[in-house]
Amino acid sequence: MPPASPAPTPVPAGRLRVVPAPSWEPPGRAPRPSSPGRTPAVQGTLALAFVLPSGLPAEPAAPDLALAPAPRRAWEPEDSDDEPPDYTARAQLTDPRMWAARLGQAVLEVLSGGRPVTQLLRWTSAQVYAELAEHRAGHSLRRESVRSVHVCEPADGVAEAALVVAGSERPRAVALRLEGLRGRWVCTAIVLG
Numbered sequence: 001m002p003p004a005s006p007a008p009t010p011v012p013a014g015r016l017r018v019v020p021a022p023s024w025e026p027p028g029r030a031p032r033p034s035s036p037g038r039t040p041a042v043q044g045t046l047a048l049a050f051v052l053p054s055g056l057p058a059e060p061a062a063p064d065l066a067l068a069p070a071p072r073r074a075w076e077p078e079d080s081d082d083e084p085p086d087y088t089a090r091a092q093l094t095d096p097r098m099w100a101a102r103l104g105q106a107v108l109e110v111l112s113g114g115r116p117v118t119q120l121l122r123w124t125s126a127q128v129y130a131e132l133a134e135h136r137a138g139h140s141l142r143r144e145s146v147r148s149v150h151v152c153e154p155a156d157g158v159a160e161a162a163l164v165v166a167g168s169e170r171p172r173a174v175a176l177r178l179e180g181l182r183g184r185w186v187c188t189a190i191v192l193g
Contacts, residue, residue: 085181085182086182087179087180087181088157088180088182088184089156089157089180090153090156090157090180092180092183093180093183093184094185096151096185097149099178099185100149100151100159100161100163100178101146101149101163103120103123103176103178103185103187104146104149104163104165104174104176105145105146106119106120106123107120107132107174107176107190108144108145108146108165108174110132110136111132111135111136111144112142112143113136114143117132117133117136120132120187123184123186123187124186124187124188125186125187125188125189127188127189128187128188128189128190131190135192142167143167144165144166144167145165145166145167146163146165147164147166147171148163148164149161149164150162150163157179157180158177158178158179158180159177159179159185160175160176160177160178161175161176161177161178162174162175163175163176165193172192173193174190174191174193175189175190175191175193176189177189177190
């Protein structure tokens with residue numbers, strides 16, 4: 001039977017005592033010196049101050065880090081100095097028919113006042129977003145739903161969808177142009193019938 005550990009010393013109420021913390025340093029590792037004028041990545045040898053099994057140091061060797069500009073979002077206008085948009089090939093995108101049906105239903109809900117237009121911000125270009133925000137202001141509250149979707153793909157990463165919408169006095173059409181940008185479908189044009 002192992003010997004019993006001594007009972008902790010009782011501390012009177014209202015008094016604090018200092019207890020030494022255990023060492024968290026890996027055994028046999030000494031802290032690596034950092035470059036002059038550079039803050040070490042960690043304290044002691046925790047986390048990043050060791051060598052990986054491949055022989056490379058775990059601490060990144062990037063003494064002069066700089067912030068990169070944020071990528072342009074699909075809804076932000078393009079500047080003439082910017083690079084062309086980051087188009088995505090069709091093979092890397094989801095089924096455009098299913099996506100057009102979902103986006104079309106969301107557009108109808110925005111126009112009927114059942115969904116805030118801000119929910120479409122990530123999935124539409126700046127022009128389409130502005131059009132939807134403008135149409136929503138003067139649109140009547142009526143429930144409509146997508147009944148059928150017809151899609152053609154005129155180019156790689158581009159899909160054009162025609163949606164038949166029912167729920168008002170008569171069926172009507174909504175046309176969407178979807179383009180693959182930064183790994184997702186983005187609506188770059190919309191025509192409401």
